[in-house]
Amino acid sequence: MDLGLNGKRAIVCASSHGLGRACAMALAQAGASVVLNGRDGAALDATAAAIGAATGVRVATVAGDVAEDATQVALVAAADGVPDILVNNNGGPPLRDFRALDAAAIHAGLDANMVTPIRLTQRVVDGMMERGFGRIVCVTSASVKAPTGGLDLSSGARVGLTGFLAGVARQVAGSNVTINFLLPGLFATRRLDGVHAYAARAQGVSEEEAAARARARIPAGRFGDPDEFGRACAFLCSAHAGFITGQSLLIDGGAYPGVL
Structure with a gap:
């Protein structure tokens, strides 16, 4: 299926490894140029080389912590200032008992997994609306639907992000800009x-x-295989997914036992 992404520009955060890398690869395979991000410069360069060799699309890299303003500005600039796609992704806080979380750890987790994706969305959404196309996908966690011990901080931050941007999604949908959430189980x-x-x-x-x-x-x-997660991300970013917005897609092999 042609996803209608040839020539689109995508920013994929935390994409040197894992699910972020899989999302970047799938978008590149669909014809989008991609801007990769990660803190490990060597891993980032290796991923960029692999994606470029496999797809032939333009691949740019921005090394740094995506929570920092300078990194965010550089990401948008690397997409020629006009990104069509934003994949919000970031590593979750370390698993630990909630009793062991002090104020600094709680604030750091909220900043990384709630505040940072909101700030990135603020940076790109108006341009997307003006151009009449935009796709924002936030990688959260299955723990949003099924909280798990040890992931309390991650769950709380990602639930907050979901609630915040679910309302924003309804405000921008009329401009063909969608905001959705991918909830990975165990990959x-x-x-x-x-x-x-x-x-x-x-x-x-x-x-x-x-x-x-x-x-x-x-x-x-x-x-789960990260590649199948990446393909789900690419579809939500596609021209065919314009009527899907504000939704949380759980990808967990059936582990969650509920119907809603």
Whole structure:
């Protein structure tokens, strides 16, 4: 399917590894030029080279913390000042018992996973509205729908982001600008190793056993492949998804047992 993204410009935050990289690759495969971001310059350059070689599209990089104003300004500039697509993504705070969170840690988690994507949205949304096309996708977490111990700060920040931007989505939809949310369950990324380590300590088992238990709770019988997550992101960014906005798409292999 042609997603109608040839020539579009995409910013994908935290995209040197994992789900962000998968989103960037899928958008590039659909014909969009991409601006990558990450703190590890070497990993960022390697990802840019891989995406460029695989797709032939223009790939730019901006190294730095996406929470910093200078990095945000550079990201928009690298998209020629006119990004059509923004994928808000950032690493979640470390898993820990909520009792161990002091004020500094709470504020840092909220800044990274709620304030930063809101600020980036503010930077790009007016231009998208003026041009009559925009796609904003926020990578949050399955814990938005099914809170999990150890992810309390992540859950709270991402629920706050969802509530804030769900209202904004209705304000900008008439200009063909959509804002949606992707909620990953357990995907085979570096983050998953930390999840297993936390669960192993909490359950008093090995990390291998914790991983086996987690896999057994997923009806699909496996952990997610980042590539399939990236393709879902690309579709929400496509010309065909203009009537989908303010929605939270859970991608977890059926682990969440509810119907809503």
